[in-house]
Amino acid sequence: MKLVIGIVRPERANAVMEALFRADVRGYSVSRVQGHGGEQERVQTYRGTVVKMSLSPKVRFEVAVSEPFVQRTVDAIKEGARTDEVGDGKIFVLELAEAVRIRTGEKDEGAVTPVAS
Numbered sequence: 001m002k003l004v005i006g007i008v009r010p011e012r013a014n015a016v017m018e019a020l021f022r023a024d025v026r027g028y029s030v031s032r033v034q035g036h037g038g039e040q041e042r043v044q045t046y047r048g049t050v051v052k053m054s055l056s057p058k059v060r061f062e063v064a065v066s067e068p069f070v071q072r073t074v075d076a077i078k079e080g081a082r083t084d085e086v087g088d089g090k091i092f093v094l095e096l097a098e099a100v101r102i103r104t105g106e107k108d109e110g111a112v113t114p115v116a117s
């Protein structure tokens, strides 16, 4: 299992959700975050020291998936988030040690695969 983290422009969040839906990826968490992407124009110099880097609002997706879903999740975030302008965001893929569905106690692959309710 992997945890796919996508940090995207807020105005692209709906497009990312649509792309995830088309890729049959159903479970994820979304939060508003503030980030800095190393933009030079946001760096200021004060008495010879580089200070004051302002933050941009971003939306962070966290998607826990089994291995067969990793690439399509990355692709969906990329497709939904991309504008080809600087600041389109980043995707990080982390090893995920364990997942538990609280209601049933199912673990790992069984817990990250959606069930019909």
Ligand SMILES: Nc1ncnc2c1ncn2[C@@H]1O[C@H](COP(=O)(O)OP(=O)(O)OP(=O)(O)O)[C@@H](O)[C@H]1O
Pocket: 007, 033, 034, 035, 036, 037, 038, 039, 056, 058, 085, 086, 087, 088, 089, 090
């Ligand atoms: N190394 C990083 N670690 C954690 N979060 C990051 C990192 N780089 C970027 N981010 C997050 O992603 C957001 C968007 O970054 P951004 O798209 O500007 O990255 P970039 O590498 O500068 O790419 P671009 O050249 O397209 O601007 C940042 O505001 C921040 O929230």
Ligand SMILES: [Mg+2]
Pocket: 037, 038, 039, 086, 087
């Ligand atoms: Mg940037």
